[in-house]
Amino acid sequence: MNIGLFFGSFNPIHTGHLIIANIMLDRTPLDEIWFVVSPQNPHKKRNTLLHEFDRLRMVELAIGNHYQFRASDVEFNMPKPSYTVDTLTYLTDKHPNHQFSLILGEDNLKHFHKWKNYEAILDHYSIYVYPRPGDRVNFDHPKVTFVEAPLIDISATYIRDAIQNGHSVKYLIPADVESYIQAKKLFI
Structure with missing residues (x-):
């Protein structure tokens, strides 16, 4: 099975994440998209991140029962910060039948x-x-494919x-995610 790791x-x-994932399913040979929640991105500050389990739960709520989407916590038990090459190696070893x-x-x-072992990834x-x-x-490499998709300028x-400023986020995030954020009083 061909798995796209997002x-x-x-x-x-x-919703921007979900739109991109859907386009990738439609326009590439990918069979599934796994949303890999990164506990700590080495290029981002930790102080703005919610707890990883809250972020995982929001991904689960956002994808609902879409049979080609999966929420993944694979990096939760790996050394932090998370490096993509290490996660790829782990998943490849654990799931040898997947590409x-x-x-x-x-x-x-x-x-x-600038990524750790980017040449190995390529x-x-x-x-x-x-x-x-x-x-x-401009990045010309046989393993890199640019996929036509709309420019989505929605940011977390x-x-x-x-x-934080009491404004509506309706249609920017799935309704179940919005309800979860409100119930837990997140980002306030």
Whole structure:
């Protein structure tokens, strides 16, 4: 089975993430998308992150019963910060019958050369890239495929700020995620 790994803090997951995941299913040979909740991204500050179990729960609520989406906590028991190459190695060893690929925003591709063992990732895994607002990235490699998708400029930062300021986030996040945030008084 071809599995697309969509890594992220998902702090919170929003409709942009779901739109991109759906487009990747439709326009690539991927059979499933696994939303890998990263407990600690080595390139982000920890003080803005909700607890990893809250973020995982929001991903579970957002994907509901979509049979081709899965929420993954694989990095929760791995050393922190989380490095993509280590997670890929672990998943490949654990699931030898699956072929794993990365789903990456074009903004992350710009800094991909700074990732731990990025050459090993390119040697062994395909990368599907979706466009992000801003400068276009020229990255020519046989394992990198740019996928046509709408430019979605929704950010978790915008959503957190809106919640903190008492503004509506309706349609920016799934209704079940919004209810969870309200019930737990998150981002306030």
